[in-house]
Amino acid sequence: MPNPLPTPTAPQVVSLRQQDLQDAAHDGVITPAQAQSLWQRWVVLDHQATVPTQPGALASGPKFGFVNVLYYFGGLVAIGAMTLFMTLGFQAMGPTGLLLIGLAYLVACLKVADHFKARGLLVPAGILATLAVILSPLAVWCVQHLLGLWPPGGSDSYRAYHTIISWRWMTLEFATLATGVVMLWRYRLPFMVMPIAMTIWYMSMDVANGLMQQEGFDWEFSRDVSLVFGIATCCIAMWVDMRSRRAQEAEWRQDFAFWLYVLGAIMFWGGLSWRDSGSEIGKFVYALINIVMVLFGAAIGRRVFTIFGALGVAGYLGYLSHRVFEDSLLFPFALTLLGLAVVALGVWWQRHEPAINARLARFVPEGLRPRV
Template sequence: MKTRPAFDDAASAGIITAEQARALSAFYATRPGGAVSFDLAHVLWYAGALVVIGAMGLFSTLAFGMMGGPALTATALIYTAAFVAAGRHLRIAHDLPVPGGLLIACAVAMTPLAVYGLQESWGWGEQGRPGAYRDVFTWIKGGWVPMEAATLVASAIALRATRFGFITLIAAVALWFLSMDIGLWATGPDLDWEARRTISLWFGLGLIAFAWAVDLRQKRTDYAFWLHLSGILTFWGALTWQSSDSEVAKALYALLNVALIGLAIFLSRRIYAVFGAIGVALYLGDLANRVFRDSLLFPFALSLIGLGLIGLGILYQRHADRIGGAMMRSLPGSLRRLRPDHGDRA
């Protein structure tokens, strides 16, 4: 993988010019497989963006939400303008696309606050006021739908203007909230836990399919990564939190997680292998607990399972190319065409 320091070193050695180093760095930075390494600076950038988004959303206080509709909308618009201006400045003037893109993502995340303020000012319609602003992120209510729809529109506009993949995560979360709230509209107030889990399960599966389709079409910016992450989080979470004492259901859960590991190889997306491996470990741990219940051997059995998984990881690392090649050769041509044409990026 090419990185900016590597090109700078080549320029210092006289192999290429400084201008060529900058051009090559920009070219590889926009390629799906050519993202720079995720170092401490990236961790701080993403952590800061998440703190800002959380501060103005999930972790906002009750007093903040009581400022009144006009004040909330004004706050959101001022923050949005400041974030967009700062983000564009970092991207254009300082060649810092990641922190600049994150600031623009923060601007998109201000959309629910702006719409909530407008609804507070203009009225909530027949359903009445569903709650304080911070409840948007914790309660399923039909009154939140305009905020989620507006966030999707803002995300689409931002993605059109700024090709930065993290914005798709905000869109995916808004779409998940929207699916829940529309489900409440469709079923009435009695949306129980099982219905919510089912909605999340199918939503996650649909989002994975959409991310796959994006993977097949994208050429430069990696929009699909955050869609894959959102999809597997939603699908796997709903799958794992099912309540069943059936051995058949538990075995099927294990097989689905093994299938996720295979999907990771096919799509070249490691995130599926991470969740698949966790799911297999959970199943094996539950199995060991039932077999060795209240036994001195349980800790040793669980340790052996963990060591076995590590050993399988080492074995796969040594033969990854052969395993991937064998998988591709065994697939018909119609399925091979559905494999994204990129290296393992996630």
């Protein structure tokens, strides 16, 4: 009888670490260069496997685990050390000393970011690259002082960049935006959009100060500029969102618009809410705009709009309750009914959320529709 055909065996799955490849190279099975190339290839393939293949879908962000909490906490502490928490003693070294330290920090951050990214540690790589971007305004501030190009007046302390509104900071902000865009193109990690969005927020205040051409602070004008910048930032976020969803490369199919949406919504909603309308029509229009924000956030799958819109609607309903039941024994009951009505609305929305989102998505461009 003829020999039976060999039965195919099921493919085996083996868990490998980078150290295993290094041990194989040490034993002469493969070369060190081949070990590094294989590891980088597997890291890229593993990253691409997390990106959905359907059009318009974005890769899910990092999970909220203990390790990522440590990553972000440590990164924020390091970022704060070079921004908000910079001490006067540190600045006593002068522009030359600060420039040398800042450049050393920047180069070290980029080296470590390259090291982390090559090994698939994308979250810490993004944090270190972000820290490098945040160091760019410090370098520009030092160069301007050394060359005598810093505009007279205002604060001479770099720490004031994050606490005092002044048009003199605009050169630092343009440099941060340029550096942020270049570094984002180099590393392609979503967290790096955070300093870009924060810088746009800073610019909304400093541009207002520059247009006023005075050292004072015009609250109403700054409020309106913030609102305009918020609208512009949200428009940029939608453009980035659509390009990310339509991107063919895996690295660009990530949520790069998140921080732009967050800061844009804060600027817009803050500028809108700070407007003091003395008429009932103005307050009613404010409530309608917030309702549109709730629906828009549900339609594109961005909850930041829904949250701020809901806060605005709740504030308007509270205002109505106070006006209708002012100095009345029914006022506590009115607030109770209002709270229960909001809870009931939340229950109803949760039960019908997929159908509601599907209907609302018909009114937005296809590139912004959320994918399940």
